[in-house]
Amino acid sequence: DGGITQSPKYLFRKEGQNVTLSCEQNLNHDAMYWYRQDPGQGLRLIYYSQIVNDFQKGDIAEGYSVSREKKESFPLTVTSAQKNPTAFYLCASSITYNTEAFFGQGTRLTVV
């Protein structure tokens, strides 16, 4: 059955290490998004992509990087430059613009 899958669900990282969060969708959606949720902050946009091999910075892109080599995959790398990486990360996809976005179940990243 179709959906959007994030892995892993929980991730622990040592300070100074890069880590990559996986996001895969088999919905044939063009657009994909990465958000970060912190308590009391809602969902803040990190990066978004409308088509393969193209992506744009969102509102809080510093310390993050992405790639969109395949339509179904949009991995997010949290680099050591991200000052406060501990958060709940959510990936979403949509058919195109102005349609509902479907979310994965999220990845809880904790820096130890």
Add this chain to the structure above:
Amino acid sequence: DQQVKQNSPSLSVQEGRISILNCDYTNSMFDYFLWYKKYPAEGPTFLISISSIKDKNEDGRFTVFLNKSAKHLSLHIVPSQPGDSAVYFCAASAQDSGGSNYKLTFGKGTLLTVNP
């Protein structure tokens, strides 16, 4: 600056009554609006949407109203049920500054509690 604002962090209603969740926005270029429901440690689930060319959209117990002149939208849930207790996010879509891509911007959410 926050372009999508949900000024009420929480709302408590009795089962069977109406829940009204509010959302204000500042960007007049937003042309599509959505409401999501979210439980802790899960991804948000889509509830209902509305295009800027409409002022009302209804789906079962959920109705969204859009007032473009006031840059305000609201979600009505009637009758409210205990299972509706969750965080509700308002979201809006518009072209980004480059003009060729669309951003989906979320508010901070409102925690709805429906008491039996």
